Amino acid sequence: MKKTIITVVGKDTVGIIAKVCTYLAENEVNILDISQTIVQDYFNMMMLVDMNQAKKPFGDISDELAKVGEEIGVVIKCQREDIFDKMHRI
Numbered sequence: 001m002k003k004t005i006i007t008v009v010g011k012d013t014v015g016i017i018a019k020v021c022t023y024l025a026e027n028e029v030n031i032l033d034i035s036q037t038i039v040q041d042y043f044n045m046m047m048l049v050d051m052n053q054a055k056k057p058f059g060d061i062s063d064e065l066a067k068v069g070e071e072i073g074v075v076i077k078c079q080r081e082d083i084f085d086k087m088h089r090i
Helices: 016-026 058-072 081-087
Strands: 003-011 030-039 042-050 074-080
Touching: 003 016, 003 058, 003 081, 016 030, 016 042, 016 058, 058 074
Parallel strands: none
Antiparallel strands: 003 042, 003 074, 030 042
């Protein structure tokens, strides 16, 4: 399984989850786990997804999600799970 961590951070607005989830569904990326919080007016979401059946390579999905984020006023980052784990090991 190709697991990826997706983080979404920015000012809270209507439709953030819908936009991100729609993009993932259209590209056959399966959401395994999702957590989201809003602190005052700031939205924070972390997703664990499986990219085994994805229609596009990791790099394309990462770049396109970043563009989706720009369109809706948030920052979206993608990291492969193994790299994320190594960065946050300490």
